[in-house]
Amino acid sequence: MRKLLILVAVLTAVHGALLFVHPSGAAVPPTGDAVDVGIVFDLGGRGDKSFNDGAYIGAERAEKELGVRVRFVEPGESADREAGLRLLAAEGMDLVIGVGFIFTDDLTQLAREYPNTRFAGVDYSVAQDKDGKVIQPPPNLAALKFREEQGSFLVGAIAALVGKSKKVGFVGGMNFPLIHKFEMGYAAGVKSVCPDCEVISQYAGVTPEAFRNPGKGKELALSQYQQGVNVIFHASGSTGLGVFEAARQTGKLAIGVDADQFKEAPGYVLTSMVKRVDNAVFDAIKRVKERHFAGGIYQYGLAEDGVGYVYDANNAKMIPAAVRTRVEALKADIVAGRINVPSTK
Amino acid sequence: MNAVDFLAQTLRIAVPYLLAAGGGVLSERAGLIGLSLEGYMLGGAFCAAVGSYYAGAPWIGVVAAIVGGGLLALLYAVSAIRYKADQVVVGIAINLLAIGLTRFFLRLIFDSSSNSPRVPGFDLKGSGTGFLALAHNPLVWIGVVGIPVIAWVLYRTPFGLRVRAVGEHPAAAASVGVPVVRVRYIAVVLSGMIAGLGGAYLSLDQHQFTDGMTAGRGFIALAAIIFGRWDPMRAGLACLLFAAAETLQIQLQGTQAIPSQFVEMIPYVLTIIALAGIVGRARPPAALGRTTSE
Numbered sequence: 001m002r003k004l005l006i007l008v009a010v011l012t013a014v015h016g017a018l019l020f021v022h023p024s025g026a027a028v029p030p031t032g033d034a035v036d037v038g039i040v041f042d043l044g045g046r047g048d049k050s051f052n053d054g055a056y057i058g059a060e061r062a063e064k065e066l067g068v069r070v071r072f073v074e075p076g077e078s079a080d081r082e083a084g085l086r087l088l089a090a091e092g093m094d095l096v097i098g099v100g101f102i103f104t105d106d107l108t109q110l111a112r113e114y115p116n117t118r119f120a121g122v123d124y125s126v127a128q129d130k131d132g133k134v135i136q137p138p139p140n141l142a143a144l145k146f147r148e149e150q151g152s153f154l155v156g157a158i159a160a161l162v163g164k165s166k167k168v169g170f171v172g173g174m175n176f177p178l179i180h181k182f183e184m185g186y187a188a189g190v191k192s193v194c195p196d197c198e199v200i201s202q203y204a205g206v207t208p209e210a211f212r213n214p215g216k217g218k219e220l221a222l223s224q225y226q227q228g229v230n231v232i233f234h235a236s237g238s239t240g241l242g243v244f245e246a247a248r249q250t251g252k253l254a255i256g257v258d259a260d261q262f263k264e265a266p267g268y269v270l271t272s273m274v275k276r277v278d279n280a281v282f283d284a285i286k287r288v289k290e291r292h293f294a295g296g297i298y299q300y301g302l303a304e305d306g307v308g309y310v311y312d313a314n315n316a317k318m319i320p321a322a323v324r325t326r327v328e329a330l331k332a333d334i335v336a337g338r339i340n341v342p343s344t345k
Numbered sequence: 346m347n348a349v350d351f352l353a354q355t356l357r358i359a360v361p362y363l364l365a366a367g368g369g370v371l372s373e374r375a376g377l378i379g380l381s382l383e384g385y386m387l388g389g390a391f392c393a394a395v396g397s398y399y400a401g402a403p404w405i406g407v408v409a410a411i412v413g414g415g416l417l418a419l420l421y422a423v424s425a426i427r428y429k430a431d432q433v434v435v436g437i438a439i440n441l442l443a444i445g446l447t448r449f450f451l452r453l454i455f456d457s458s459s460n461s462p463r464v465p466g467f468d469l470k471g472s473g474t475g476f477l478a479l480a481h482n483p484l485v486w487i488g489v490v491g492i493p494v495i496a497w498v499l500y501r502t503p504f505g506l507r508v509r510a511v512g513e514h515p516a517a518a519a520s521v522g523v524p525v526v527r528v529r530y531i532a533v534v535l536s537g538m539i540a541g542l543g544g545a546y547l548s549l550d551q552h553q554f555t556d557g558m559t560a561g562r563g564f565i566a567l568a569a570i571i572f573g574r575w576d577p578m579r580a581g582l583a584c585l586l587f588a589a590a591e592t593l594q595i596q597l598q599g600t601q602a603i604p605s606q607f608v609e610m611i612p613y614v615l616t617i618i619a620l621a622g623i624v625g626r627a628r629p630p631a632a633l634g635r636t637t638s639e
Contacts, residue, residue: 043556047457074458175605202598206606213560214551215361219354223595226350238460238555245551249468249478 035068038088042100045074050258054277055099062285082106089114095288101125111138120284139295144280146300149185149343151273151307155255156189161323163230173211173236175203181343182235204239217242225250260310272310303335359588360488361543365566366580367495368539375532376512376632380436382540383563384443389414389541391447394554397464414541422533432634460555484546492581512630568616587612
């Protein structure tokens with residue numbers, strides 16, 4: 001008993017002493033002049049070679065070119081996401097960015113709680129009220145959205161023109177409206193150059209797990225290739241790595257998404273529908289730095305160079321010149337508003 | 346779509362289920378809930394990728410997966426048997442631990458939070474996707490032959506008799522000199538090793554580990570064990586049934602004949618039906634989950 005008492009006393013003393021110790025080097029409080037930016041990544045995190053890495057590249061560029069300070073938070077499981085945003089907001093960051101649609105509700109909530117902090121959400125999904133009218137995000141929140149359907153339209157045209165089999169494939173991750181944008185744009189692109197082509201569309205599941213299931217992606221892709229599909233476009237996160245694996249095994253082609261995925265399966269990745277998350281993130285930081293940040297909905301489409309398709313030294317020999325010309329003409333039509341790409345089912 | 350493609354795809358999907366369920370049956374029959382099969386698989390998948398990456402040979406990956414799955418299972422066994430922790434709580438904790446550990450080491454070893462680089466697998470170049478490719482993959486053989494072997498061990502060997510005894514009535518088993526604790530440790534560690542092989546199949550077939558790649562397959566295997574009434578052969582058939590349903594869903598999804606949500610529910614709905622006693626009585630091992638009270 002006496003030992004226990006001594007132990008408690010010692011611990012209490014140590015605890016008291018620690019209250020007066022200031023850790024050095026940790027958590028430098030944000031200062032007035034420099035711009036502090038906090039970024040919370042989505043599932044997948046850094047190294048996903050996709051939009052998290054895109055956000056990272058954009059932020060790094062902002063660090064170099066604009067001299068801002070950036071802090072990254074990589075949440076573990078879903079529960080830490082809101083905590084990560086809240087931590088950054090509470091630390092008085094000038095701009096807090098959530099990467100991924102999954103942050104939508106948390107960002108909206110925090111933007112209301114911290115009206116003096118600026119927020120930005122990549123892929124923020126804008127809600128609609130009963131009459132289909134768009135509900136604007138809070139005034140200190142910028143929704144960075146992409147016109148995925150426009151980029152998907154172009155890769156759809158490429159898939160149909162290069163595939164040559166009247167059947168093209170699509171593998172989606174989670175079956176929900178954000179991914180439907182990819183599917184609908186893609187299907188419209190296919191039909192624009194090949195009206196009698198069939199688009200086989202499949203989804204890996206109905207939960208966010210469907211973005212992390214390469215085994216399922218591979219089986220979906222194999223069954224499509226067996227049905228005579230020659231090119232598959234995936235919009236399914238790391239599930240798509242299974243689609244690439246299936247392409248390797250069958251010697252057929254796949255189209256990457258979000259970032260240039262050529263390196264995942266060199267020779268089997270026809271092109272990639274890229275989302276320039278880096279540009280969107282850089283823009284948002286720049287607006288804060290230049291003191292004209294405003295909330296609202298920002299759309300990044302073909303015209304803004306927010307989406308596009310990859311055509312470079314790696315895949316130029318897989319895309320014939322005639323196809324390239326045709327696709328560039330379609331791109332000009334979309335930018336000029338002559339083609340309206342559908343984005344919903 | 347022809348029958349051969351259908352069967353080949355069913356088998357490809359079934360292999361990880363078969364391995365996880367085969368291991369899980371051993372653990373459950375010894376009285377320890379197989380709630381952490383998902384974690385063993387994930388750990389096995391990661392170790393397989395690391396082993397295959399560094400050794401340049403998939404066989405080393407397989408050995409690493411056995412070790413990795415076995416270690417996680419040992420941790421479960423120590424917590425549940427030695428320290429009498431609640432099996433459900435520890436089981437879930439092991440799954441979370443596997444998620445965290447794989448992500449941590451993925452970052453440490455490969456500097457990515459998402460996936461490993463490409464690693465060697467078992468597939469034969471140009472063997473296509475049919476039975477030839479499957480026959481070339483030893484893990485497929487282990488998965489298919491493993492189930493009858495586990496059934497034989499469980500029903501025809503002294504060790505199997507001891508496993509069943511400690512799962513039904515540990516006190517009675519102890520009174521005739523069965524080393525209850527040791528039998529349970531062995532059964533649980535074996536279950537982790539075998540389930541780890543299921544994970545190895547996933548990552549070696551994919552030629553890389555990706556974060557969270559088991560995607561709930563361990564729970565499907567657990568559902569198969571319950572639906573198969575804790576019998577290895579029946580559990581194996583349940584795995585094949587679930588895999589066939591998934592294949593059907595993949596084949597029919599293009600035609601929108603069945604909403605995919607329904608097919609994803611099948612294993613769990615069947616498990617509830619089995620537990621409710623609609624198709625024969627599903628009676629779990631009497632001492633299942635009760636290591637705390639002994």
